[in-house]
Amino acid sequence: xxxxxxxxxKIVGKETYxxxxxxxxxxxxxxxxxxxxxxxxxxxxxxxxxxxKPTKGKLMENGADVTGVSVRKRSVAMVYQQFVxxxxxxxxxxxxxxxRLAGMAKAEVDRRVRETxxxxxxxxxxxxxxxxxxxxQQQRTAIARALVKDAQLLLLDEPLVNLDYKLRExxxxxxxxxxxxxxxxxxxTTTEPTEALMLGGNIxxxxxxxxxxxxPTAEVYHNPASISVAAVFSDPxxxxxxxxxxxxxxxxxxILSVPLDGHLTGLPEGDYIFGVRSNHLFxxxxxxxxxxxxxxxELAEINGSETFIHxxxxxxxxxxxEEGIHQRKLGSEIDIYVRARKFYIFDAKGPLVRAPxxxxx
Amino acid sequence: xxxxxxxxxxxxxxxxxxxVAFSAIIPLxxxxxxxxxxxxxxxxxxxxGDEWYRDVLTDFRLHEAxxxxxxxxxxxxxxxxxxxIGVALTLPKKGWGVxxxxxxxxxxxxxxxxxxxxxWVVFSRPDIGLTGVTLNNLxxxxxxxxxxxxxxxxTVLIMDVWHWTPLVILLCYAGLRxxxxxxxxxxxIDGASRxxxxxxxxxxxxxxxxxxxxxLRFMDSFMIYTEPFVLTGGGPGNSTTFLSQYLTKMxxxxxDLGPAAAFSLVYFxxxxxxxxxxxxxxxxxxxxxx
Numbered sequence: 001x002x003x004x005x006x007x008x009x010k011i012v013g014k015e016t017y018x019x020x021x022x023x024x025x026x027x028x029x030x031x032x033x034x035x036x037x038x039x040x041x042x043x044x045x046x047x048x049x050x051x052x053k054p055t056k057g058k059l060m061e062n063g064a065d066v067t068g069v070s071v072r073k074r075s076v077a078m079v080y081q082q083f084v085x086x087x088x089x090x091x092x093x094x095x096x097x098x099x100r101l102a103g104m105a106k107a108e109v110d111r112r113v114r115e116t117x118x119x120x121x122x123x124x125x126x127x128x129x130x131x132x133x134x135x136x137q138q139q140r141t142a143i144a145r146a147l148v149k150d151a152q153l154l155l156l157d158e159p160l161v162n163l164d165y166k167l168r169e170x171x172x173x174x175x176x177x178x179x180x181x182x183x184x185x186x187x188x189t190t191t192e193p194t195e196a197l198m199l200g201g202n203i204x205x206x207x208x209x210x211x212x213x214x215x216p217t218a219e220v221y222h223n224p225a226s227i228s229v230a231a232v233f234s235d236p237x238x239x240x241x242x243x244x245x246x247x248x249x250x251x252x253x254x255i256l257s258v259p260l261d262g263h264l265t266g267l268p269e270g271d272y273i274f275g276v277r278s279n280h281l282f283x284x285x286x287x288x289x290x291x292x293x294x295x296x297x298e299l300a301e302i303n304g305s306e307t308f309i310h311x312x313x314x315x316x317x318x319x320x321x322e323e324g325i326h327q328r329k330l331g332s333e334i335d336i337y338v339r340a341r342k343f344y345i346f347d348a349k350g351p352l353v354r355a356p357x358x359x360x361x
Numbered sequence: 362x363x364x365x366x367x368x369x370x371x372x373x374x375x376x377x378x379x380x381v382a383f384s385a386i387i388p389l390x391x392x393x394x395x396x397x398x399x400x401x402x403x404x405x406x407x408x409x410g411d412e413w414y415r416d417v418l419t420d421f422r423l424h425e426a427x428x429x430x431x432x433x434x435x436x437x438x439x440x441x442x443x444x445x446i447g448v449a450l451t452l453p454k455k456g457w458g459v460x461x462x463x464x465x466x467x468x469x470x471x472x473x474x475x476x477x478x479x480x481w482v483v484f485s486r487p488d489i490g491l492t493g494v495t496l497n498n499l500x501x502x503x504x505x506x507x508x509x510x511x512x513x514x515x516t517v518l519i520m521d522v523w524h525w526t527p528l529v530i531l532l533c534y535a536g537l538r539x540x541x542x543x544x545x546x547x548x549x550i551d552g553a554s555r556x557x558x559x560x561x562x563x564x565x566x567x568x569x570x571x572x573x574x575x576x577l578r579f580m581d582s583f584m585i586y587t588e589p590f591v592l593t594g595g596g597p598g599n600s601t602t603f604l605s606q607y608l609t610k611m612x613x614x615x616x617d618l619g620p621a622a623a624f625s626l627v628y629f630x631x632x633x634x635x636x637x638x639x640x641x642x643x644x645x646x647x648x649x650x651x
Contacts, residue, residue: 046546049546049550051546051549051550071549071550072549072552076550077550078546078547078550080543080546080547081543082541082543084541084543084544084547086561086562086565087561087562087565087566088561088564088565089561097551097553097561098550098551098552101551101552101553101557102552142547145547145551
């Protein structure tokens with residue numbers, strides 16, 4: 001099956017939720033919609049499901065127009081951020097509910113419920129009520145309910161956001177396996193670049209109701225079409241260094257001149273934004289060709305086994321991501337090292353001019 | 362040092378003991394005291410043991426009042442709870458209508474109880490009241506709540522429904538508003554019917570507030586006093602004399618303090634028992650609530 005949206009707008013009152021969205025999804029594909037909060041991800045899913053009507057534009061299913069066709073007549077399943085299960089029904093009855101409503105034979109219902117429960121490792125819980133389960137188990141039940149009816153369109157709206165870190169990692173790996181084995185169209189929204197990368201497949205990067213870029217996930221990660229895509233698809237957002245290229249040199253932050261070599265060779269003169277992801281800034285020299293810059297420490301935030309050091313370089317903020325725990329005195333001037341071969345070169349207006357070469361490992 | 366030796370913590374609990382003693386235990390003990398003595402005059406009393414209790418428990422007028430009370434409370438719950446749920450389901454979910462409806466609904470709750478009684482007296486009088494005159498003259502129904510026990514009963518019941526259903530509506534409405542939109546969407550995607558949405562999402566999600574609504578309405582209706590006192594004065598005959606009124610007649614009207622005290626305690630125990638039964642029964646159904 002192929003599902004496509006063409007020129008979809010969603011406007012409520014004066015608020016524009018979606019603007020000119022055109023996308024195509026193929027059967028058996030895993031698609032991640034990546035965007036920050038308010039990017040329009042949930043609105044897009046609701047329109048795809050047929051829960052909401054688009055203000056403008058069309059939805060096509062195998063070439064047939066399904067715009068405005070009620071969700072009841074479509075083959076859709078959806079998983080939400082909240083753990084949505086029928087509170088007074090057992091896990092078994094919850095998973096069976098869409099099949100029973102569809103009028104399926106009892107034996108077939110039983111077989112499918114048990115199969116799906118086994119897939120999500122909730123077999124021992126079939127007789128419990130949702131309130132007697134942990135958050136992770138509740139969401140597994142909700143996912144089982146969505147999977148069991150074998151809908152052609154499986155929509156997941158930030159399904160792991162309300163789970164703790166450990167459960168999220170665990171379920172993410174399982175989900176990826178489950179999605180791979182299905183031939184429905186899976187659409188999964190998230191705000192986290194790492195989650196998008198782990199799930200693989202295709203990606204749609206959204207920002208403020210518009211689709212910025214779509215394509216195979218790894219390809220979009222390595223070749224973001226614009227600085228906005230790079231910002232959404234990096235966590236922390238990609239560092240920007242305003243740079244002027246003149247006389248064969250790039251003046252980083254307009255103060256430090258570095259020669260144009262590697263993938264920068266032959267860059268025309270003019271103003272650019274050099275983007276570099278936080279994991280390509282270092283506290284210690286890693287490579288002889290790393291560029292040393294001096295910046296002032298604003299904040300050092302330790303997150304699990306990583307440290308994010310926020311610095312100001314020539315008036316612009318940068319974030320250095322380092323493995324391990326590092327302490328730096330606030331307000332002090334420190335040296336940081338930039339890997340020049342990892343620079344993304346964006347035009348001052350935003351579009352990508354050059355991407356770094358993809359290196360193995 | 363053994364862990365039992367340092368008992369200073371008790372001092373911290375002392376204020377609570379004092380408050381409870383003055384607010385509950387001492388007044389209650391006074392009633393207990395009266396219930397086992399015959400007060401003949403100031404400073405003149407005789408210990409009578411369980412005599413008042415035996416009197417009260419075998420008083421057939423009290424039995425009548427108790428049955429009347431049970432039937433009344435049952436009717437109140439049977440009408441107000443389903444009606445409250447029904448109205449709450451039809452209330453608007455957003456826009457100016459929400460505040461308009463809520464304010465209108467809350468109005469009866471803001472009226473003092475004896476005023477409610479007075480309003481209904483005026484409203485129902487067969488000679489000048491809107492309902493009374495309409496029923497008698499327009500529909501030819503010989504309605505007279507001061508003379509006909511059935512009319513009197515219905516009037517008290519309808520007054521209670523008018524006065525207290527808004528409370529049930531407000532509680533149910535709050536319960537309904539707390540259900541995330543995603544539940545309705547999920548049901549829609551499943552293809553569930555309107556009734557299934559009510560039965561499997563709204564009702565289970567409202568259980569908590571319904572438990573409170575049933576308990577509050579039961580206790581209040583079981584102790585009803587002011588409105589029927591003003592409206593019917595317990596009559597005609599004893600047809601609308603509920604437990605509280607009977608008790609008041611005994612204690613204030615006839616000044617039988619001993620039997621009234623014994624009755625008070627029995628009354629208190631009955632309410633406690635019923636509330637406990639309600640609570641256990643309903644909360645055993647309540648496990649499914651997320």
